[in-house]
Amino acid sequence: MLFRQAGIFHTDYSADRALFPIPADRWMIGSLLLLALAAPLYMNTLYLSSYLLPWLVWTAGALGLNLILGWAGQFHLGYAAVMGIGAYAAVHASRAGIPWEIAIVLAGITAAVIGSVFAFAALRVKGLYLALSTLALQFVMDWTISHVPAISGGTQATLQAPDIRLLGWAVTSDAGLYYVALVWCVLVTSFMLNLRRTALGRALVAVREKDYAAAVIGVNSFYFKLVAFATSxxxxxxTGAILVGTFYHAVTPEQFSVDVSIQALAMVIVGGLGSIIGSYFGAAFILLMPGVMNSFISWAATKFGFSLGIETLAHLPQAFYGALIIGFLLIEPLGLGKIYNNIRDYLLVWPFGYTKK
Amino acid sequence: MKLLSILAGLALALFNVMPAAAADSVRFALCYDLSKAYTFVSPQIAQAARDYADLLNAKGGLEGHPIELIVQDHGNEPQRGIECYERLKREGVMVFDMLSTPVSRAVLPRIMKDGNILIQSLVGRGDAVDGNVFKWVFPIGPTYWGQAANDIEYIKQKSGGTLKGVKVAFFYIDYPFGQEPIGILKTLAQKEGFELQLVPYPLPGNDQASAWTQIRRLNPDWIVSWSLSNMHVIASREMKRNGISIEKYIAVNWLNEVDIKNIGPDVAKGLKRGTNVAGGSNQPLVQEILKELYDKNKGNGDRKFTEDVYYNTGLAIYSIAFEGVRLAIKKDGWPLTPGKIKNGLESLKNYDANGLIAPITVTTQDHGGGGKTRIEMWDGGKWVPQTDWIAGFQDDVWSVVKEQSADYAKSETQK
Incomplete structure (x- = not known):
């Protein structure tokens, strides 16, 4: 139906290896991008600044985590700490007068350095043990931030982030901040899309599938794990720096606590390991669903006139939210991204449901 | 596919639901943590706020305008707190209360930028009492610095007017909430010449054994404790184990009747706590609420919560907020603006909510209202005040406040 493949013949390698070989995909991506670009024109500022913007930033974060979790197959329970390192680095740098464009690169580099130093130690172990040692990264960071006033900004443990300045222009409007987030999200997405097609991406997948099998075919698994850690x-x-710059406007330790790490992990797992569109779905689900559920249930309560205590109202959405996660993972253990792919696969050959995919 | 379109339709419906509001009511947003870390206090506070609003509404509201409270859960997540703020701000709400330190910190930049009122009694940045810097933030009540200073003032009174040679242990949970008073205590120790020992214990506060061994070795005259609810219960157990008298223990305001029950009302005899509200349901305001609402089955929750000191804390916060808004309407008329509410709150003078709270006077400089607290002692059945409402070492407290707020002001100019 949508994805007509009839008549698509690739006559050269570059066409065959294109990111989106099927025109329907290209159309969809193109129109989504246009919609995203035009969002400030038709979307009210509440949705733009409180839903769309954090969703995009968190999607970038989820993609970064997906690189290490979904591609390289290494557990990471301290991803929020990594984001926190970036956030603190960027805020300190820009408070010291370094232009924001450079500050976020510094943020990335600081996070990459600390992240890979930790990985050096952590990567000596595998699986659950690795998961635990990355959790240690989280706790070491939490402790350091709350005990070193020079980092946290004194007893209040809050550092105000200077406004984002791009080439000297202060970005303060909702639309401006949204575009910053959008650009970063698109950049990370295209990096991840292209990663599949590179030697690095294939090496990572080899490491994920079986690291000593990868070693047998000449892939240095330790090196590639390290690269994955550094990149992610x-x-x-x-992402942490952008989250603080565009959304929080102040950095505090709780924004990057262990709960947030678990949330990021949930985004990747609910979205689907190694799935790019899944990261979008997962971030939306984990980030926005509790709030949406909340307003839906209080709306339903007033609409249908059942009066609930405020505590019940607060806990009910959580129960539904939990049930939804379980439900989705029961339907498709490989995550929301896989559900999308199933639908797409079905439509690819529609109406011939029996055709081999 | 059908399922997908149903889902999409549902998603649209979910995004578009918002309650409509009456135009002439005064609206307050209570974006509270009703499901995670603050649940030991938030239900009682929300219940008190709603009860008091009902009571006032029955009498005609604030100068003829009914009070409307919007209670929503943010689960102590900054992101959801911001969402709550952004949504309600666009619906015309001007007064916000987050009742959570992380969330208050997270919305503060937006509050300051938009010029809306943030009530942050007992949570959030302490230096926000500096009204010159934090124009829109009202942390009415004591700061933790002020509370600690008042505890020291009490100890000074008990030791006959001098602190020379007195040993004080500061026992605290090792994260920003507990670390906050360290600076002021160190300053006071130097100034007054008492011996200060810092005794931290780690999160989540269940393991205090080593901290108490340390205290036993030091054998202090007083123990000032910055702990939350159940941590006090664990502390009492460890004190028993180490043979330390509970009478030496001065808790921060976060200790309530439930904790006393868990410690055991008899065992807790002699335990002290600093507080800015009078505890117990024998207060005139609580009695009125009981008579007007709970006796007629119109209360907003379980009647037993009204005996909780956090219920009184909620009444304190909201009696202040409502009175401030009432003054605003009286002085500057309807319709309200955040600026008018700010003026209203800043014209509160010696307001004590019928004896429920320490009398507060809010000024443009002091958004804390004077920071008075008193020390109460549990006598086995009720709380007995040990002091008047006091605010000790104000110069030292304010120098800490000024130092911190100047740092914030500097970061604002860097923008």
């Missing part, structure tokens, strides 16, 4: 930490660091 870089993305995490910059």
């Amino acid at each position: 930490s870089f993305i995490g660091g910059v």
Whole structure:
């Protein structure tokens, strides 16, 4: 139906290896991008600044985590700490007068350096043990931030972030901040899309599938794990910096606590390991669903006139939200991205449901 | 596919639901943590706020305008707190209360930029009492610095007017909430010549064994404790184990009747706490609410919560907020603006909510209202005040406040 493949013949390698070989995909991506670009024109500022913007930033974060989790297959329970390192680095740098464009790169580099130093130690172990040692990264960071006033900004543990300045222009409007987030999200997405097609991406997948099998075919698994850690930490660091610059406007330790790490992990797992569109879905689900559920249930309560205590009203959405996560993972253990892919696969051959995919 | 379109339709419906509001009511946003870390206090405070609003509404509201409270859960997540703020701000709400330190910190930049009122009694940045810098923030009540200073003032009174040679242990949970008073305590220790020992214990506060061994070795005259609810219960157990008298223990205001029950009302005899509200349901305001609402089955929650000191804390916060807004309407007329509410709150003078709270006087400089607290002692059945409402070492407290707020002001100019 949508994805007509009839008549698509690739006559050269570059066409065959294009990111989106099917025109329907290109159309969809193109129109989504246009919609995203025009969002400030038709969307009210509440949705723009409180839903769309954090969603985009968190999607970039989820993609970064997906690189290490979905591509390289290494557990990371301290991703929020990595983002926090970036956020603190960027805020300190720009408070010291370094232009914001450079500050976010510094943020990425700081996060990458600390992240990979940690990885050096952490990567000596595998699986659950690695998960635990990355959790240690989280706690070490939490402790350091709350005990070093020079980092946290004194007893109040809050550092006000200077406004974002791009080439000297202060970005303060909702639309401006939204575009910053959009650009970063698109950049990370295209990096991840292209990663699949590179030697690095294939090496990472080889490491994920079986690291000593990868070693047998000449892929240095330790080196590639380290690269994955560094790259994903870089993305995490910059994302943290952008999150603070565009959304929080002040950095505090709780914004990057262990709960947030678990949330980021949930985004990737609910979205789908190694799935790019899944990261979008996962971030939307984990980030926005509790609030949406909340307003839906209080709306339903007033609409249908059942009076609930405020505590019940607060806990009910959580129950539904939990049930939804379980439900989705039961339907498709590979995440929301896989659900999308199933639908797409079905439509690819529609109406011939029996055709081999 | 059908499922997908249903889902999409549902999603649209979900995004578009918002309650409509009456135009002439005064609206307050209570974006509270009703499901995670603050649940030990938020239900009681919200219940008190709603009860008091009902009571006032029955009498005609604030100068004829009914009070409307919007209570919403943010689960102590900064992101959801911001969402709550951004949504309600666009619906015309001007007064916000987050009742959570992380969330208050997270919305503060937006509050300052938009010029809306943030009530942040007992949570958030302490230096926000500096009204010259934090124009829109009203942390009415004591700061933790002020509370600590008042505790020291009490100890000074008990030790006959001098602190020379007195040993004070500061026992605290090792994260920003507990670390906050350290600076002021150090300053006071130097000035007054008492011996200060810092005794931190780690999150989540269940393991205090080593901290108490340390205290036993030091054998202090007083123990000032910055802990939350159940941590006090654990502390009492460890004190028993180490043979330390509970009478030496001065808790921060976060200790309520539930904790006393868990410690055991008899065992807790002699325990002290600093507070800015009078505890117990024998207060005139609480009695009125009981008579007008709960006796007629119109209360906003379980009646037993009204005996909780956090219920009184909620009444304190909202009696102040409502009175401030009432003054604003009386002085500057309807319709309200955040500026008018600010003026209203800043014209509160010696307001004590019928004896429920320490009398507060809010000025443009002092958004804390004077920061008075008193020390109460549990006598086995009720709380007995040990002091008047006091605010000790104000110069030292304010120099800490000024130092911190100047740092914030500097970061604002860097923008």
